[in-house]
Amino acid sequence: MRLLSLTTVAETLRMAAPYACAAVAGVWAERAGVVQIGLEAVLLSSAFASVAVALATGSMVLGVSGGVAVGVALSVLHAALVDRTRIDAVVAGIAWNLLAASGSRLGLRALYDSASNSPSIEGFRFGPTGNDGWQVLARVLCDPVSWLALIAILVSPYLLERTRLGLRIRAVGENPTAARAAGIEVGKTRLVALAISGAIGALGGVHLAYDQHRFESGMSAGRGFIALAAVVLSGWLPGRAALACVAFALLEAMQFVLQDLGQASRAVTVVQALPYVAALVALGLGIGRRSAPGGLGKHAEG
Amino acid sequence: MTRLLGPERQRLVFALAGALIVLNVVSFTFGQPPLATLTRMWQGTWGTPYGIGQVLFKATPLLFTGVAFGVAFRAGLFNIGAEGQLALASLVAGLAAARLGGVLPSPIAIPLVVLLALLVGASYAAFAGAMRARLGIHEIITSIMLNRIADVVLPWALAMGLSTDGVRTRTIDDAVRLVSLERFVPALRGSAASVAFPMAVAVAFTVNAWSRRSRAGRELEWIGQAASVCEAQGVDVARRRQQAMALSGAIAGLTCLGTVLGYKGYYELGLGAGAGFSGIAVAMLGRGGPVQLTLAALLFGTLAQAGLAINARVPRDAMGVIEAVVIVLMAAAAHASARQGASPSKPSPAEVQT
Numbered sequence: 001m002r003l004l005s006l007t008t009v010a011e012t013l014r015m016a017a018p019y020a021c022a023a024v025a026g027v028w029a030e031r032a033g034v035v036q037i038g039l040e041a042v043l044l045s046s047a048f049a050s051v052a053v054a055l056a057t058g059s060m061v062l063g064v065s066g067g068v069a070v071g072v073a074l075s076v077l078h079a080a081l082v083d084r085t086r087i088d089a090v091v092a093g094i095a096w097n098l099l100a101a102s103g104s105r106l107g108l109r110a111l112y113d114s115a116s117n118s119p120s121i122e123g124f125r126f127g128p129t130g131n132d133g134w135q136v137l138a139r140v141l142c143d144p145v146s147w148l149a150l151i152a153i154l155v156s157p158y159l160l161e162r163t164r165l166g167l168r169i170r171a172v173g174e175n176p177t178a179a180r181a182a183g184i185e186v187g188k189t190r191l192v193a194l195a196i197s198g199a200i201g202a203l204g205g206v207h208l209a210y211d212q213h214r215f216e217s218g219m220s221a222g223r224g225f226i227a228l229a230a231v232v233l234s235g236w237l238p239g240r241a242a243l244a245c246v247a248f249a250l251l252e253a254m255q256f257v258l259q260d261l262g263q264a265s266r267a268v269t270v271v272q273a274l275p276y277v278a279a280l281v282a283l284g285l286g287i288g289r290r291s292a293p294g295g296l297g298k299h300a301e302g
Numbered sequence: 303m304t305r306l307l308g309p310e311r312q313r314l315v316f317a318l319a320g321a322l323i324v325l326n327v328v329s330f331t332f333g334q335p336p337l338a339t340l341t342r343m344w345q346g347t348w349g350t351p352y353g354i355g356q357v358l359f360k361a362t363p364l365l366f367t368g369v370a371f372g373v374a375f376r377a378g379l380f381n382i383g384a385e386g387q388l389a390l391a392s393l394v395a396g397l398a399a400a401r402l403g404g405v406l407p408s409p410i411a412i413p414l415v416v417l418l419a420l421l422v423g424a425s426y427a428a429f430a431g432a433m434r435a436r437l438g439i440h441e442i443i444t445s446i447m448l449n450r451i452a453d454v455v456l457p458w459a460l461a462m463g464l465s466t467d468g469v470r471t472r473t474i475d476d477a478v479r480l481v482s483l484e485r486f487v488p489a490l491r492g493s494a495a496s497v498a499f500p501m502a503v504a505v506a507f508t509v510n511a512w513s514r515r516s517r518a519g520r521e522l523e524w525i526g527q528a529a530s531v532c533e534a535q536g537v538d539v540a541r542r543r544q545q546a547m548a549l550s551g552a553i554a555g556l557t558c559l560g561t562v563l564g565y566k567g568y569y570e571l572g573l574g575a576g577a578g579f580s581g582i583a584v585a586m587l588g589r590g591g592p593v594q595l596t597l598a599a600l601l602f603g604t605l606a607q608a609g610l611a612i613n614a615r616v617p618r619d620a621m622g623v624i625e626a627v628v629i630v631l632m633a634a635a636a637h638a639s640a641r642q643g644a645s646p647s648k649p650s651p652a653e654v655q656t
Binding site: 037081085087088090091092094095096097098099101102103105106109110115222225226228229232269270272273276277279280283284286292 | 583
């Protein structure tokens with residue numbers, strides 16, 4: 001496997017999907033003014049739910065819907081709690097992450113009597129089999145979950161910037177007090193934004209699970225956190241956030257290439273830190289020093 | 303209910319009720335009568351002297367990280383990087399203690415190791431503090447990245463030669479370890495509790511006194527309430543924030559007292575992991591002062607130990623779920639009681655802005 005090959009392209013695209021979904025989910029939440037560091041929880045819980053539903057019903061499509069439903073539910077619950085009880089959104093996010101990590105392990109034990117992974121699911125298998133570069137790429141391009149994710153990511157900028165709903169969400173995110181004075185229901189708007197955020201984030205989780213054809217404990221592996229960095233780097237713009245995620249995915253794909261080259265594999269594991277270091281450096285260089293939405297973490301007052 | 307219980311206790315009642323409900327559901331799911339699970343939890347924790355010792359042991363890191371998070375939180379900072387700070391500090395402490403054992407007498411070696419842990423924790427956190435103070439990048443993002451970097455670098459460093467087997471550091475000489483509590487309370491025999499627990503309590507009280515009495519401590523609290531006012535009054539907000547972050551990281555680094563020096567005698571991968579995040583819950587529950595903080599740490603320590611006690615029948619992950627539910631319920635109930643005007647005014651940190 002060479003550094004630049006069709007396989008690398010395919011692997012990059014495949015790995016970018018969960019990152020990009022989570023990042024765009026983060027943009028939706030934060031543009032509405034809701035701090036959401038529970039993206040990891042959205043990924044993990046929807047991945048688990050999709051596999052559980054798929055196994056229980058035997059229908060892969062129902063599995064996808066189940067995953068999305070759970071992602072939406074968690075996200076909406078976050079918005080509702082933050083709005084109603086004024087609970088600190090960061091603390092809530094940490095609680096969701098803990099809940100998803102422990103809850104999914106508990107679910108594995110309860111449903112499948114396993115500590116590490118679920119039985120395998122069929123998933124979607126379209127496209128050619130085989131391990132040639134073009135075959136791998138064709139499989140990635142034939143994956144329905146990837147397409148769903150791609151569509152969601154592509155329409156996000158349009159929805160946010162050009163529609164009435166998007167305008168309301170941005171208004172609530174920039175200045176909730178003023179938005180309320182203008183007659184926008186702040187709480188309700190944030191619920192809608194977080195529902196969209198949860199749905200898109202869940203597609204990332206479903207993609208993770210369907211890609212592996214099973215659920216593994218802790219399979220989100222920090223992707224929700226990387227996505228958070230992508231949100232900040234992008235200056236809270238969905239398109240750029242997705243692009244940043246492709247860059248992160250490329251860095252991750254490189255690891256496999258390097259490991260493939262067989263260079264002292266243990267020494268190479270340190271390159272796993274690359275995406276995080278890259279994010280720090282990029283932030284330090286002032287990329288994406290665009291300011292955050294003005295109403296991030298604020299409530300309508302008065 | 304507020305009048306009967308007071309807001310702080312009301313929060314606790316909410317949280318415990320939620321915890322019990324979750325426990326019942328989980329217990330039933332795994333085919334266990336809830337009462338039997340509860341009994342097992344009690345026997346594994348406060349029901350026996352050994353259990354009590356284990357609870358103290360589990361509470362020790364949580365108390366350190368709780369104090370650490372609280373210090374930064376008072377100044378309006380979110381140090382969610384304790385996870386990485388304590389891991390790095392523990393590794394360095396383990397390495398240093400192994401090297402110093404037999405070379406220096408323990409009254410010199412132990413303080414030296416502790417100082418190193420403080421420094422490592424402080425510098426890792428100071429990095430996030432500097433990014434915030436100099437470049438305006440929110441410490442939440444930086445801390446998360448630093449946590450992940452520590453997650454990757456530690457196993458790598460251990461595999462690359464800091465350990466003999468890729469998982470743990472060399473065993474520390476007895477002279478550099480902390481004294482076990484069973485030396486003073488023979489009933490605790492066999493438990494992992496060490497003098498690190500009273501040390502953690504002392505740290506909680508010291509830090510509290512410092513932030514109430516000292517100039518730096520007062521200024522930090524004011525910054526947490528109204529940073530722009532402090533700026534206008536000539537307080538060097540950026541510098542103070544950096545100091546708060548470093549102090550927070552240093553205290554998080556002390557976690558190694560309970561785990562590396564007090565119990566294991568070496569550092570191994572994952573030792574103390576999770577304490578960084580649970581410490582946030584401890585700090586949230588124990589906002590009133592050092593006594594409340596200690597009780598909160600004991601509560602979460604009890605949950606952790608109880609999880610081990612039931613693990614054979616009901617997976618201990620149930621305790622993670624309970625912990626999450628407790629965090630959410632407490633935070634939510636805190637607002638409910640504040641709205642009733644019954645809560646003593648607590649500093650609400652500056653709004654989160656990334």
